[in-house]
Amino acid sequence: xxxxxxxxxxxxxxxAVNDITLTIPRGEFFAVLxxxxxxxxxxxxxxxxxxxxxxxxxxVAGFDVQTSxxxxxxxxxxxxxxxxxYDKLTPWEFFRFTGQLFRMSEADIQSSARELIARFxxxxxxxxxxxxxxxxxxxxxxxxxxLLHAPEVLVLDEPMVGLDPHHSRVLKDIxxxxxGRGMTVFVSTHQLSVAEEMADRIGIIHQGRLLAxxxxxxxxxxxxxxxxxxxxxxxxxxxEANFAAExxxxx
Amino acid sequence: xxxxxxxxxxxxxxxVRVNALQAWRRVKAVRKQSRxxxxxxxxxxxxxxxxxFWLFCNGLRFVAKFPGFGPLLVDRLMFLLFxxxxxxxxxxxxxxxxxxxxxxxxxxxxxxxxVSPQTIFRWKFLESTLLAxxxxxxxxxxxxxxxxxxHHVAWHFYLATPALIALFIVLPAVAGSWVAMNxxxxxxxxxxxxxxxxxxxxxxxxxxxxxxxETVTDEMLETRVLAVLDRLLMKTRFAQFALLPSYWLSSGxxxxxxxxxxxxxxxxxxxxxxxxxxxxxxxxxxGGLFYEAFSAVQSRGSAFWQWTWFQAWRNRRRNFTFSRxxxxxxxxCLRCVPADTRALLVKDIRVFWRDTTQWGQxxxxxxxxxxxxxxLRHFSQQLNNPFWVHLVSFLNLGACSLNLxxxxxxxxxxxxxxxxxxxxxxxxxxxxxxxxxxxxxxxxCAASLLVTLGLMWLSCHMLRMxxxxxxxxxxxxxxxxxxxNGLAVGLGVLYPNFKEDNPGxxxxxFGGTFCLVLSFxxxxxxxxxxxxxxxxxxxxxxxxxxxxxxxxxxxxxxxSALLGWLPLKLSLRRVLSFEP
Numbered sequence: 155x156x157x158x159x160x161x162x163x164x165x166x167x168x169x170a171v172n173d174i175t176l177t178i179p180r181g182e183f184f185a186v187l188x189x190x191x192x193x194x195x196x197x198x199x200x201x202x203x204x205x206x207x208x209x210x211x212x213x214v215a216g217f218d219v220q221t222s223x224x225x226x227x228x229x230x231x232x233x234x235x236x237x238x239x240y241d242k243l244t245p246w247e248f249f250r251f252t253g254q255l256f257r258m259s260e261a262d263i264q265s266s267a268r269e270l271i272a273r274f275x276x277x278x279x280x281x282x283x284x285x286x287x288x289x290x291x292x293x294x295x296x297x298x299x300x301l302l303h304a305p306e307v308l309v310l311d312e313p314m315v316g317l318d319p320h321h322s323r324v325l326k327d328i329x330x331x332x333x334g335r336g337m338t339v340f341v342s343t344h345q346l347s348v349a350e351e352m353a354d355r356i357g358i359i360h361q362g363r364l365l366a367x368x369x370x371x372x373x374x375x376x377x378x379x380x381x382x383x384x385x386x387x388x389x390x391x392x393x394e395a396n397f398a399a400e401x402x403x404x405x
Numbered sequence: 406x407x408x409x410x411x412x413x414x415x416x417x418x419x420x421v422r423v424n425a426l427q428a429w430r431r432v433k434a435v436r437k438q439s440r441x442x443x444x445x446x447x448x449x450x451x452x453x454x455x456x457x458f459w460l461f462c463n464g465l466r467f468v469a470k471f472p473g474f475g476p477l478l479v480d481r482l483m484f485l486l487f488x489x490x491x492x493x494x495x496x497x498x499x500x501x502x503x504x505x506x507x508x509x510x511x512x513x514x515x516x517x518x519x520v521s522p523q524t525i526f527r528w529k530f531l532e533s534t535l536l537a538x539x540x541x542x543x544x545x546x547x548x549x550x551x552x553x554x555x556h557h558v559a560w561h562f563y564l565a566t567p568a569l570i571a572l573f574i575v576l577p578a579v580a581g582s583w584v585a586m587n588x589x590x591x592x593x594x595x596x597x598x599x600x601x602x603x604x605x606x607x608x609x610x611x612x613x614x615x616x617x618x619e620t621v622t623d624e625m626l627e628t629r630v631l632a633v634l635d636r637l638l639m640k641t642r643f644a645q646f647a648l649l650p651s652y653w654l655s656s657g658x659x660x661x662x663x664x665x666x667x668x669x670x671x672x673x674x675x676x677x678x679x680x681x682x683x684x685x686x687x688x689x690x691x692g693g694l695f696y697e698a699f700s701a702v703q704s705r706g707s708a709f710w711q712w713t714w715f716q717a718w719r720n721r722r723r724n725f726t727f728s729r730x731x732x733x734x735x736x737x738c739l740r741c742v743p744a745d746t747r748a749l750l751v752k753d754i755r756v757f758w759r760d761t762t763q764w765g766q767x768x769x770x771x772x773x774x775x776x777x778x779x780x781l782r783h784f785s786q787q788l789n790n791p792f793w794v795h796l797v798s799f800l801n802l803g804a805c806s807l808n809l810x811x812x813x814x815x816x817x818x819x820x821x822x823x824x825x826x827x828x829x830x831x832x833x834x835x836x837x838x839x840x841x842x843x844x845x846x847x848x849x850c851a852a853s854l855l856v857t858l859g860l861m862w863l864s865c866h867m868l869r870m871x872x873x874x875x876x877x878x879x880x881x882x883x884x885x886x887x888x889x890n891g892l893a894v895g896l897g898v899l900y901p902n903f904k905e906d907n908p909g910x911x912x913x914x915f916g917g918t919f920c921l922v923l924s925f926x927x928x929x930x931x932x933x934x935x936x937x938x939x940x941x942x943x944x945x946x947x948x949x950x951x952x953x954x955x956x957x958x959x960x961x962x963x964x965s966a967l968l969g970w971l972p973l974k975l976s977l978r979r980v981l982s983f984e985p
Contacts, residue, residue: 165704167716199703202517206700223696227519238514242427242434251423255518257413283430285904 155180155307155338156201161210163196163362170196171207172362178355180306183329183339185349187387188359194342195235197359198311201340202232215306228256231305235312237296241285245276245295248284249302256303263302270298273324290316297325307338314345326352350383358387360394416520420528442915445922454547461551469555474634480659481641483552487651488644490541491577497537498581499588505533506582506695507589507702516699526582526692534578541574549658558662565661569673573654575680579687586691589698593705616640650679732758745836746844753820753848763816770808771856777804778860781867794868795936795943801864802878803932805857806885810924813893817849818920819911821894821976825903838980842898846973849890857882874941881935884962888969889924895972896920898979927968934961 156178163171171193178184188194199205201212203219203226212219217226240248246267253263271277274294279287284295293316300308308329314322330352333339343349349356350370357367366376370383377389436443468482469475506512506529515525553562588597621633645652657672729737733751736742742750757763778801824831824841831841861882865875900916911917938957 163704204513204516204700205703206697208704224519224521227517230517232517234517238510240423240427240511242430243423247423247426251419252518254414254419255416255520257519259411 155182155215156184156340157211157213158197158201159211159213161197161200161212162208163193163200163205164208169362171200173210174359174362174364175210176357176364176367178338178340180338181333181336182354183333183352184341184355184357185353186340186342186357186359187344187346187349188342189391192359193362194359195311198232198234198309198340198342201309202230203227229306230309231300231303231307232309233296233300233311233313235315237293239284239292239295242283244279244281244283245271245287245298246280248295249299252299253302258303266302266304267298270301270328273328274298274321290318290321293317294321301328301332304332305337307340308332309340311342312344313341314343314348346383346387356383358390360391363394365390365394416524417527420515420520420524421531424528424532439915442918445918449922453543457544457547458551461548462555465551465555473631477638479552480655481638481644483659484644484652484655485641486545486548487655488649490545491573491649491651494538494541494574494577495581497540498533498578499584500581501537502530502533502578502582502585503588505529505536506585507699512699516696521692522696522699523689523692526695527688530578530582530687530691533582534574537578537581538574542570545570552658553662556662559664562661565669565673566658569654569657569661569676572673572676572680573650575684576650576676579683579691582687583691586694586698589702590694591701615643650676653679743836745834746840749831749836749841749844750848753845757816757852766815767812767856770811771860774801774804774808774860775863778864778867781864791941792943794870795939795941798864798868798870798874798878799932799936799939802861802882802885802935803928805860805864805882806889806928806932807925809853809857809886810889810921810928813849813853813889814917814921814924815912816908817845817890817893818897818917819902819908820845820849821897822901822903822905822911823908825901839977842894842973842976842980846890846894849894850887853886853890854883857886877940881931881961884965885928885931888927888965891969891973892923892927893920895969895974895976896923898976899972923968927964930964931961934958934964 156176158174158176161171161174162169174193174197186194186197196205200207201214201219203223206220214226215229217229219226240251243251249267249271250263253267258266271280274297276291276294276298279291279295284292287295293313297310297313300310313325317325326348329339329341333354341348341353353370355367355369356373358365358373366373368376373383373386373390374380377386377393379385379389435446465479468478471478506526509529512525512529515528516522549566550563552558553566592600619636625633644655653672653675657669657676660666660669660672732754736747736751736754739747739750781797821842824845832838858879861878862875865878870878896916896919900914900919902911902914902916905911934957938954938961940954
């Protein structure tokens with residue numbers, strides 16, 4: 155459902171994504187972890203079709219995001235870390251707008267939105283301008299608008315930031331249900347608990363490279379460290395940092 | 406999902422609808438926010454249109470009376486005006502298109518949705534054209550109405566002209582968006598800056614050569630007026646270059662006003678054919694480049710990174726030296742200022758310097774004024790007359806203050822609101838908000854005085870004024886600078902907006918508009934009072950009365966205190982009980 159093939163992205167002399175190859179099948183919940191400036195957001199932006207890769211390709215539901223962008227985007231939803239919302243619209247107007255952009259019928263918008271609105275407790279805010287909503291409520295609006303057209307692939311960048319514990323739970327439940335029904339979820343997060351609890355597989359990116367991919371157990375075995383995911387993550391990223399430092403020293 | 410057949414709305418139509426709804430709600434919000442603000446805006450719009458119409462009417466009548474040359478001069482002025490406005494529209498479209506296409510959150514949001522880049526470009530093109538051109542329409546509407554009135558045109562002139570203008574604005578919009586697209590694709594920020602500065606210098610050099618001063622002797626003015634005027638008019642011939650769209654518009658308007666409908670129709674058709682051709686290219690072709698250009702802007706390193714000298718320079722910069730930096734070293738010399746206030750000053754200076762728009766606009770506004778004042782030496786004939794010297798000196802004081810008022814409202818007024826966003830650091834620091842406000846006021850005054858005092862000294866020097874009069878203007882401009890900064894800082898605290906990050910949006914609220922209006926009224930009143938209270942006579946033989954002088958200065962001082970000191974005082978009181 156998501157295929158990244160030898161993906162490379164350079165910003166001038168900076169190598170942000172370094173030859174990432176990854177396949178995420180239909181219905182999988184995939185979490186990507188990594189330190190700051192590891193290349194997670196760049197990978198997501200390529201996947202969402204916002205920037206071109208320097209080389210390699212990204213495919214969503216079988217469509218290359220560069221050569222068949224509209225087909226890919228019709229099957230994709232993307233919630234960035236700071237989502238853009240039209241401030242002067244109300245949440246309901248915004249849902250209708252995004253639904254119409256995805257060519258949903260009036261009835262589909264109504265039925266799909268009603269269920270999500272109820273689960274994210276957005277009823278009291280439906281008629282209020284988005285500009286007056288709190289950060290967490292805006293985040294809920296963005297998530298509902300992304301889920302509205304029942305995407306085949308959902309890409310989320312730090313989705314839990316700003317959400318209260320109740321709505322974090324709601325989001326996790328919805329993601330689990332939808333991935334169970336075949337939606338592929340690709341989440342970038344610093345909250346290791348989300349990855350630990352939710353992900354079928356976890357990928358660790360560091361300095362643009364995909365260091366390790368696997369289930370929670372596979373990563374633990376690979377790192378050789380027992381305990382929480384945090385220990386696994388730190389061991390793997392430190393190992394890579396030491397390796398890079400040795401290479402520089404040898405040069 | 407239901408399989409019911411429905412006709413999906415076109416994405417472009419949806420975008421237009423949603424953004425029109427947003428715009429309408431913004432207008433309604435202004436009305437709801439404050440009746441005073443909407444009344445002020447309405448008053449200024451009507452005031453501008455009325456005043457501009459009256460001035461244009463009188464100006465056109467005055468020029469038309471010039472013996473033998475009147476109508477020719479009016480025509481030439483129209484060609485010149487539209488030529489310059491065309492260039493301004495080009496720049497305006499370039500800047501707004503670039504920002505709107507590549508530095509805009511909506512564009513990025515839409516790119517992740519199933520909306521084609523071509524559709525996004527079409528919407529952004531329409532939006533940029535409107536944003537870049539509305540001021541042009543607002544500016545020329547009273548001029549064209551005045552032109553129609555003074556030339557007793559037929560009623561259909563008022564219908565045909567807007568249509569011609571609507572066609573005309575398409576051309577700079579297409580050109581601006583196309584250049585913006587190619588700048589985004591091929592030039593990084595540094596390369597663009599180098600190219601822009603080189604082009605500006607080249608244009609300045611060309612303008613300098615083309616408009617170099619012509620030496621005209623008294624004898625020539627007496628005996629060969631026509632030859633002199635002909636030489637001067639030759640300098641304006643570029644505005645009648647037949648391939649300039651402004652030439653087609655000016656010709657169309659002028660021909661229509663004279664009833665030469667066939668000739669006017671020809672120019673209208675020329676405009677129509679170009680607008681249709683380039684408009685359809687923009688709508689069907691240019692958008693194809695949008696995605697590549699957008700991706701290039703988001704992916705860009707420096708254009709110079711492959712050069713070894715650049716890499717060496719970058720590596721030097723990467724080797725961080727933990728030094729204080731030049732600004733901190735200089736400000737560090739102010740031992741009498743407490744260390745925390747010095748830190749705030751250093752921060753403000755660095756933020757100002759690194760925000761190109763702030764010092765760029767300051768440079769443009771005061772640079773133009775400086776260039777004009779430097780050119781006063783060419784008016785040597787008129788400047789032997791005390792009346793003109795007097796008038797020009799006070800006009801210079803007014804122009805200098807108006808420039809300053811624009812900048813204090815744009816940059817000083819939003820300072821406190823922006824600081825409020827950073828309340829977690831500055832507001833929580835143990836220096837107290839009152840000291841933050843005071844230091845901002847003092848820094849703004851010091852920076853403004855460097856420019857305004859310099860310009861007023863230059864003005865007095867060019868007008869060959871004695872030292873005593875230079876001091877008079879220096880005192881006046883110092884007081885006015887302090888007042889304008891006090892007003893901007895004070896109102897900025899009294900009407901803060903902590904929701905916005907964008908200073909432009911903070912300024913467009915009630916407080917910013919109120920600040921601009923008060924500043925302008927203060928300048929008009931002050932310059933009038935200072936001119937009437939001047940100890941130097943307006944004409945040879947006339948005597949200024951002492952009570953009038955003292956009265957005017959007292960009124961000026963009182964007004965300055967009321968608009969400068971009072972808002973500052975109130976703001977300092979307000980920050981004591983400040984709750985963001």
